[in-house]
Amino acid sequence: MERSEPPEFEVAIERAISAPEAFGASFDEAPARGELELGAGLEGDPAIAFRRTLGMFATGVTVLTARVSEQVHGMTANAFMSVSLTPPLVLVSIDRRAKMGAFLHEGTRFGVSVLEARQTGLSDRFAGRIAEDVPEPTFEVVRETPLVEGALAHLVARVVRSYWGGDHSLFLGQVEFARYGEGRPLLFHGGRYERLIEDPPVFSLLPEELLEPILALGEPREYVDGQVIMRAGERGAELLLVVAGSVRVERPGRSVKLGPGELIGEIEVLDPGGGRIADITAEGAVRCLAVTRASLLGALEADPRAAIALIEVLAARFRETA
Numbered sequence: 001m002e003r004s005e006p007p008e009f010e011v012a013i014e015r016a017i018s019a020p021e022a023f024g025a026s027f028d029e030a031p032a033r034g035e036l037e038l039g040a041g042l043e044g045d046p047a048i049a050f051r052r053t054l055g056m057f058a059t060g061v062t063v064l065t066a067r068v069s070e071q072v073h074g075m076t077a078n079a080f081m082s083v084s085l086t087p088p089l090v091l092v093s094i095d096r097r098a099k100m101g102a103f104l105h106e107g108t109r110f111g112v113s114v115l116e117a118r119q120t121g122l123s124d125r126f127a128g129r130i131a132e133d134v135p136e137p138t139f140e141v142v143r144e145t146p147l148v149e150g151a152l153a154h155l156v157a158r159v160v161r162s163y164w165g166g167d168h169s170l171f172l173g174q175v176e177f178a179r180y181g182e183g184r185p186l187l188f189h190g191g192r193y194e195r196l197i198e199d200p201p202v203f204s205l206l207p208e209e210l211l212e213p214i215l216a217l218g219e220p221r222e223y224v225d226g227q228v229i230m231r232a233g234e235r236g237a238e239l240l241l242v243v244a245g246s247v248r249v250e251r252p253g254r255s256v257k258l259g260p261g262e263l264i265g266e267i268e269v270l271d272p273g274g275g276r277i278a279d280i281t282a283e284g285a286v287r288c289l290a291v292t293r294a295s296l297l298g299a300l301e302a303d304p305r306a307a308i309a310l311i312e313v314l315a316a317r318f319r320e321t322a
């Protein structure tokens with residue numbers, strides 16, 4: 001049989017094929033009540049300590065959606081997990097007090113919209129929290145199932161099993177539709193929203209009057225379709241501004257497209273010893289402006305305000321990650 005799965009999944013697939021079919025059988029009876037022992041230093045309400053312990057597991061954030069008559073019902077959920085590749089299965093855990101649980105039964109479909117980093121307002125909204133200045137959510141219907149527009153990834157699943165999950169109910173869904181776009185996910189950790197900080201913008205956060213004189217020192221560069229602009233690991237000390245066309249930035253597990261006005265090599269130009277962290281390739285004809293490290297240092301010497309602004313930007317970044 002021909003396989004297209006990445007090699008790290010191969011062992012898991014072999015085991016899944018030989019696994020027993022009788023899944024579900026052990027869920028018929030609720031497990032006996034047991035005592036929850038808390039580790040040293042976790043005095044106080046055990047329920048709170050347990051919740052906080054679980055909160056150490058960082059997750060993404062989804063909005064689950066279901067069609068109810070001609071209306072849409074949505075609910076924020078981070079208790080979502082992938083279960084199986086073949087067949088494609090996912091699992092969601094829903095509080096028994098939530099309305100959403102009443103809309104899901106074996107055979108019904110639900111949508112899963114994986115929220116993008118900027119969609120905290122939508123998450124609050126679908127969690128029943130006050131979310132100010134959030135535009136009305138809009139939905140796209142796929143397989144008669146509403147999905148939140150603008151999300152990073154979408155799935156439509158049909159409930160194939162539901163299980164007792166204490167004060168929650170577990171719904172196993174067979175996935176019928178899946179797609180994802182480009183962007184960064186919204187994260188949830190320790191009861192707070194978080195986000196990934198990758199390729200932190202540095203120069204693009206400088207005020208325009210300080211950034212423009214630096215970019216004005218750039219030399220024009222042109223690239224043809226498919227030409228490699230930078231390679232991961234390579235030493236590089238140039239800041240590139242994309243002027244026309246688009247480039248593809250690729251690193252393991254992630255690929256993004258950058259267009260006019262966006263900067264490349266913001267960290268490397270300040271830290272040339274570290275090497276490039278991604279492969280960057282031209283998509284079609286591309287024009288850039290390249291500011292060498294020497295030109296940059298000259299510009300900072302000429303106008304220390306830009307140097308001070310850079311230190312402030314870097315300090316703010318440090319605070320975000322500390």
Ligand code: FAD
Nearest residue numbers: 072073074075076077078079094095098099100126127128
């Ligand atoms: P409601 O509370 O009635 O609805 C939820 C909110 O969505 C309401 O404000 C409603 O006005 C709004 N809404 C619904 N449909 C629409 C629509 N069509 N257009 C506009 N607004 C709409 N609970 C779980 O059970 N499991 C989880 O995994 C989980 N994870 C969570 C993760 C996070 C980050 C947060 C913040 C909350 C989480 N919750 C989870 C809590 C859950 O989101 C709330 O308890 C939610 O209010 C339950 O929704 P409900 O189905 O009872 O409906």
